[in-house]
Structure formats: structure tokens, C-alpha cells
Amino acid sequence: MNILLEAFWLVIQPDVLLTVIVASLLGLIIGSIPGLTAVMGVALLIPITFFMDPVPAISAIAALAAMAIFAGDIPGALLRIPGTPASAAYVEDTFAMTSRGRPERALGLSMAAACFGGVVGVILLMVAAPLLAAFASNFSSVEYFWLAFLGLSCAAIISTGAPLKGILSLLFGLWIASIGIDEVAGQPRFTFGVTELMGGISFIPAMIGMFAIPEIIRTIIRPVSNINPPKMGPVFSGLGANLRRCRANLVRGSLTGSLIGALPGAGADIASWVSYAIAKRNSKTPEEFGQGHDEGVVEAGAANNSALSSAWVPTLVFGIPGDSITAIVIGVLYLKGLEPGPIIFTKTPELVYAIFLAFLLANLLLIPFGWLIIRAAGYLLKVKPAYYVPAVFSCCIVGSFAINNTAFGVLIMLVFGLVGWLFEENRIPVAPAILGIVLGGMLEFNFVTSMLKSDGSLSIFFDRPIALLLAVLVALVWIWPVLKLLRRTS
Amino acid sequence: MSGSAVGRTHIRVMQVSNRIIGLMAIFGGFAIIYGTLEFRDVPGQQFGSEFFPRITSVALVLTGICLAATKVTTPVVTIPDWFKDGRLFRAVSLPLCGLLWIFLAPELGFIFTTFLLVAVLILVLGGRLLSLVLVSSAITLVLYAVFGWLLRVPLPVGLIERWFI
Numbered sequence: 001m002n003i004l005l006e007a008f009w010l011v012i013q014p015d016v017l018l019t020v021i022v023a024s025l026l027g028l029i030i031g032s033i034p035g036l037t038a039v040m041g042v043a044l045l046i047p048i049t050f051f052m053d054p055v056p057a058i059s060a061i062a063a064l065a066a067m068a069i070f071a072g073d074i075p076g077a078l079l080r081i082p083g084t085p086a087s088a089a090y091v092e093d094t095f096a097m098t099s100r101g102r103p104e105r106a107l108g109l110s111m112a113a114a115c116f117g118g119v120v121g122v123i124l125l126m127v128a129a130p131l132l133a134a135f136a137s138n139f140s141s142v143e144y145f146w147l148a149f150l151g152l153s154c155a156a157i158i159s160t161g162a163p164l165k166g167i168l169s170l171l172f173g174l175w176i177a178s179i180g181i182d183e184v185a186g187q188p189r190f191t192f193g194v195t196e197l198m199g200g201i202s203f204i205p206a207m208i209g210m211f212a213i214p215e216i217i218r219t220i221i222r223p224v225s226n227i228n229p230p231k232m233g234p235v236f237s238g239l240g241a242n243l244r245r246c247r248a249n250l251v252r253g254s255l256t257g258s259l260i261g262a263l264p265g266a267g268a269d270i271a272s273w274v275s276y277a278i279a280k281r282n283s284k285t286p287e288e289f290g291q292g293h294d295e296g297v298v299e300a301g302a303a304n305n306s307a308l309s310s311a312w313v314p315t316l317v318f319g320i321p322g323d324s325i326t327a328i329v330i331g332v333l334y335l336k337g338l339e340p341g342p343i344i345f346t347k348t349p350e351l352v353y354a355i356f357l358a359f360l361l362a363n364l365l366l367i368p369f370g371w372l373i374i375r376a377a378g379y380l381l382k383v384k385p386a387y388y389v390p391a392v393f394s395c396c397i398v399g400s401f402a403i404n405n406t407a408f409g410v411l412i413m414l415v416f417g418l419v420g421w422l423f424e425e426n427r428i429p430v431a432p433a434i435l436g437i438v439l440g441g442m443l444e445f446n447f448v449t450s451m452l453k454s455d456g457s458l459s460i461f462f463d464r465p466i467a468l469l470l471a472v473l474v475a476l477v478w479i480w481p482v483l484k485l486l487r488r489t490s
Numbered sequence: 491m492s493g494s495a496v497g498r499t500h501i502r503v504m505q506v507s508n509r510i511i512g513l514m515a516i517f518g519g520f521a522i523i524y525g526t527l528e529f530r531d532v533p534g535q536q537f538g539s540e541f542f543p544r545i546t547s548v549a550l551v552l553t554g555i556c557l558a559a560t561k562v563t564t565p566v567v568t569i570p571d572w573f574k575d576g577r578l579f580r581a582v583s584l585p586l587c588g589l590l591w592i593f594l595a596p597e598l599g600f601i602f603t604t605f606l607l608v609a610v611l612i613l614v615l616g617g618r619l620l621s622l623v624l625v626s627s628a629i630t631l632v633l634y635a636v637f638g639w640l641l642r643v644p645l646p647v648g649l650i651e652r653w654f655i
Binding site: 047048051164165167168171174175178182184185187189190213216217220221384385386387389390391393394395397398401402405407410411413414417418422425426428443444447448451452455456 | 504505506511515518522525526529530532535536537538539541542543546547549550553554556557560570572577580581584585587588589591592595596600604607608611612615616617621625626629630633636637641642643644645646
């Protein structure tokens with residue numbers, strides 16, 4: 001109880017509250033502009049959080065992500081352009097409601113569903129994370145090696161459409177992580193005599209480049225058209241009755257999203273699509289899906305935000321990211337000297353609970369702030385890329401510069417931006433590379449430490465029961481695409 | 491987990507075939523192994539600096555072989571439609587402006603260079619002249635206020651900064 005009170009005290013500090021509010025507003029603006037995603041928003045926020053204390057920094061990320069994921073529904077409903085990939089599952093339904101002159105119904109439903117789903121996800125996070133952390137507290141370097149390997153494998157193989165390309169991206173990230181001076185041997189690796197590379201590739205400029213630059217390029221090559229958003233009616237009118245009618249969808253979507261989000265490498269996009277499919281299968285009127293059906297919007301909308309919250313379970317407990325956003329969070333936690341894992345729950349429990357409470361606050365703020373952004377959406381959508389693209393790009397530049405106060409960071413951002421764009425054009429996922437950069441050092445450290453402990457014997461990786469279980473899980477993740485391929489060819 | 495694929499459906503993308511990607515991965519893998527040859531051994535230590543990068547490079551070569559061996563269904567290189575019109579210029583102007591910022595900012599200072607960068611990009615992307623001045627000034631000042639003043643990042647100093655600092 002004392003810890004909860006301490007955490008509450010940390011969250012109600014004016015700087016934390018102010019940060020959450022500003023980050024929420026930023027998230028709403030970013031999410032509601034087509035082409036700017038929640039991941040990109042978080043990537044742009046990191047250079048600012050770099051200078052903050054851990055609680056406001058992590059709270060800002062949580063708030064921005066929660067708001068941006070909801071706000072992604074706005075261009076989807078009004079223009080049929082999903083603001084974030086997670087909104088794509090039910091864009092046909094929300095746009096159909098707009099076509100019938102009821103955009104406020106679509107956005108009201110998705111706002112309320114996002115708030116409910118987000119709160120359920122946070123509650124699951126608050127319950128499950130400490131329990132799992134207690135279980136994981138006896139893990140050694142072997143288990144940590146397997147956990148990191150499991151997370152990387154899930155991200156590269158399961159969450160991408162093309163496992164080989166996912167693995168390629170991951171290996172690229174692992175190689176990037178090995179650049180710089182090897183701390184154990186003092187050996188410079190792949191630095192090519194460049195002094196700036198001695199400290200390794202800075203994670204933040206690389207991440208900004210890989211997540212933001214491809215989005216910017218896609219936005220500026222997209223043909224520009226004049227946008228005339230429809231007029232908006234009162235958002236809360238009839239919302240309660242509509243929600244009561246879809247309460248089963250609301251609960252099921254929140255639980256499905258929470259479960260999927262907690263799986264390493266899954267995330268809001270997958271949760272949203274799966275929930276939409278479940279809603280359709282269980283509906284009495286499945287033929288109306290895609291034509292403005294409330295059930296799909298509520299179930300998938302709730303799943304979106306609940307997955308976003310529960311993705312923090314594997315992140316905080318094991319240091320394995322649940323999605324792209326938490327992959328960035330892991331990097332931030334390391335930067336703040338907070339190694340994600342069970343120890344964080346015993347060493348600084350008040351901080352972990354403060355993060356939970358900030359997340360809860362951000363989800364509750366969805367209603368007032370969501371209402372505001374729905375009212376302002378018409379103006380925001382009229383802003384032309386010619387004005388916001390330079391703003392986003394200059395944020396990328398100054399953010400990359402600010403980390404080490406050197407223009408080399410900007411160069412890293414540009415190079416990784418180009419690499420990220422080429423990756424995405426060729427359907428090579430970017431997230432495994434980022435994970436490789438973040439977790440590469442930890443993977444190498446735990447692998448080499450375990451090998452040294454065992455005098456070079458690989459049996460150490462299978463001696464303990466949990467290590468063996470994790471090894472089997474990793475093997476299953478790697479065998480799964482092979483089995484799929486064999487089944488397809490037969 | 492992957493980045494956004496939204497809004498990409500109507501645009502032909504810049505693609506190379508899996509075979510080329512595979513060959514590049516194999517080349518990359520061997521290049522990493524070559525790079526590790528000069529790493530010195532640590533006396534008394536069984537696993538040196540080259541141990542993990544070599545595992546990565548072997549995995550890279552194997553992945554490259556698998557990719558190169560997949561059935562080729564796409565042309566060797568696909569050039570996107572937008573390479574043939576003004577949008578190529580817009581896309582190229584972005585990294586070029588970034589590079590210019592890197593070279594000019596230490597000389598001209600953050601405020602002037604960033605104003606210039608934003609203004610040029612607005613012009614290239616088809617913004618209006620009057621809005622250009624207002625938006626460029628606003629973005630530059632907000633960034634300077636947040637990073638230079640609030641977060642105390644030592645941003646590049648030039649003529650304008652020297653004038654009011």
C-alpha cells in the first residue's frame with residue numbers, strides 16, 4: 001500500500017502531470033494526421049524524454065502512445081485513411097458511419113472503447129506484471145539469454161509476414177549493436193577508424209531515422225488532394241446506449257487485446273485485426289460488418305488500447321518488447337539506468353507503479369482530450385503536408401543532434417532513415433532491427449557470460465528447467481515457419 | 491509490429507528481388523567475418539570480441555542463402571512510378587536538406603539554418619510564400635525554445651544566437 005501511495009505521489013507531481021498533458025496533446029495531433037503514426041510520435045518524443053526523470057519520461061511515452069492510437073481513428077473515420085495501422089481493421093465501418101452523416105457516432109464509440117480497453121489493459125498490467133516478476137526473480141544469465149532470444153525471435157519470425165526478412169532485419173540490428181568498443185576486451189569493432197563510432201551507434205538517432213524518415217518520405221510522395229472533412233455532431237449523444245448494446249464486445253475486445261498485447265512481438269495492430277475477426281464471427285449480423293457496424297468498431301477499438309497497455313507486461317518483467325513502442329521504451333529504460341526485468345520490481349517498485357498509474361491517467365484522459373480532438377479534427381486534417389512534414393523533419397534533426405550534441409547523430413539518423421525506407425519498400429520489417437540494436441548488447445553479454453561460466457559447454461543453456469522450457473519455446477518459434485512452409489508445399 | 495503500411499497500397503514501391511537481397515546478405519556476412527579477422531585475442535579468455543559478431547555473420551550468410559534460393563516472382567529491380575515525376579525531387583530534397591543542415595549549422599547557427607531548412611522544404615513541397623515565413627519562424631523558435639532554452643541543449647551558435655545571447 002505504501003508503495004502505491006508513493007507511486008501516486010510521484011505521478012501527481014506538477015512536472016509529471018504537465019508532461020502527461022503535453023504528451024497527450026502531441027499524441028492526439030500526431031495520431032490524427034494521416035501518415036504520422038504512434039511509433040513515429042514516440043520516436044520523436046525520445047530526445048525530449050532523454051532530459052527528464054524516469055517517471056515523467058516513461059509517463060510521457062505511455063500518454064502519447066495511448067492518445068495517438070485512438071486519434072488514428074479520426075482520419076480513418078473522416079477520410080478513410082487510417083491514421084495508424086491499428087485503426088485499419090475497422091476503417092470501413094467508421095467511414096461508412098461518416099458517409100451516413102454520423103462521424104460523431106463512429107468517433108464517440110472508438111473513443112469510449114479505447115478508454116475502456118486501455119483501463120482494462122492497465123489493470124491486467126498491474127496484476128500480472130508483479131506476479132510474473134516474482135516468478136522471474138531467480139533467473140540467471142542463461143534464462144536472460146533465452147528471454148532476449150525469445151523476444152528477438154518472436155519479433156523477427158512471428159510478428160512479420162516474411163520470417164526470412166524479419167531474421168535479416170534482426171541480424172542487421174545485432175551487427176549494428178556490436179559496433180563500437182567491446183567493453184570486455186577493449187577492442188574497437190567495425191569502427192573504421194571513425195572516433196564517433198567508438199561509443200557505438202547511438203540508439204535514439206538510429207531509431208528516429210528508421211521509424212520517422214520512411215513515414216515522411218511516404219507522406220511527401222503521396223499525391224496531395226484537397227480535404228474537406230464532414231461536419232461533426234454532438235459526440236456524447238446516444239453514446240451510452242450504444243455502448244450498453246455492445247458491452248459484450250467491449251469486454252471481449254479488451255480481454256482479447258490484453259492477451260494478444262502481452263505476447264512478445266504482437267501489439268495493437270494484430271490485436272485489432274484479431275478482435276475485429278472475433279466480433280464478426282460472433283455477431284448476429286456479420287453481413288453488416290464493413291458497412292458501419294458498431295460491434296466491430298467497439299471490439300477492435302477496445303483491443304487496440306488494451307494491447308497497448310498489456311504490451312508493457314513482457315517489457316517490464318522480462319525486458320522483452322510487446323510491440324514497436326515498447327521496443328523503444330526498453331531503450332529508454334536502459335538510457336535511464338533502469339534495466340527492465342524482475343529486479344526493477346524489487347529495486348524501484350514505486351517507479352513501476354508510478355508508470356502504471358500514469359498509464360491509467362493517460363487512458364482516463366482519453367475521454368476529455370478525445371472529445372477535444374474530435375471537435376478540432378476538421379481543422380487538423382486540413383493542414384497540408386507541406387507545412388507539417390518540415391516540422392516533423394526538423395524535430396528529427398534537432399532530436400538526433402540533442403542526444404550527444406553533435407551533428408554526427410543527425411548523419412546517423414539520415415543514414416538509418418534511408419536504410420529504414422529501403423527496408424520497408426522491400427517488405428523487410430524495421431522493428432526487429434531496432435530490437436537487435438537495443439537487445440544485442442544484452443544478448444551478447446548473457447551468452448558470453450554463460451559460456452564462460454560453463455567453460456565453453458553449451459549444456460549450461462539446458463541444465464535448469466526454466467532455461468530448458470524457454471529453449472523449447474524458442475525452438476517452436478523457429479520451427480513454426482518451417483512447418484507452415486512444409487504444409488503449404490504439401 | 492512493423493511500421494505503417496498504410497497509404498502505400500496505390501504506390502509502386504522501390505523493390506529489388508529476394509535473390510539480390512540474399513546475395514547482399516551473403517556478402518554482408520562475409521564482410522563481417524573479414525572485419526573480425528583483425529580483432530586481437532584477450533589472453534586467458536576463451537571467447538573474444540570476434541565470437542558474437544561471427545555467430546551473427548554465419549546466421550546472416552545462411553539467411554542470405556535461403557533468401558537467394560527462394561522462387562523469384564518479381565523483377566530484379568522495380569522502379570517506382572514517382573521516380574519519373576516531381577515527387578522524386580521532393581523525396582531527394584529531404585536527405586539533401588538534412589546534409590546541408592549538418593554542414594551549415596556549425597557555421598550559420600541553429601536558428602538561421604533551421605529556418606532555412608524548413609523554408610526550403612515548404613517551398614519544395616508546394617507551400618505558400620506568406621505561410622512559409624510564418625511557419626518556418628514558428629517551428630524554428632519553438633524548437634529553439636524547447637531544446638535550447640528549456641532542455642539546455644548546446645545548439646549550434648551562429649550570427650543570430652550571438653546577437654541575443
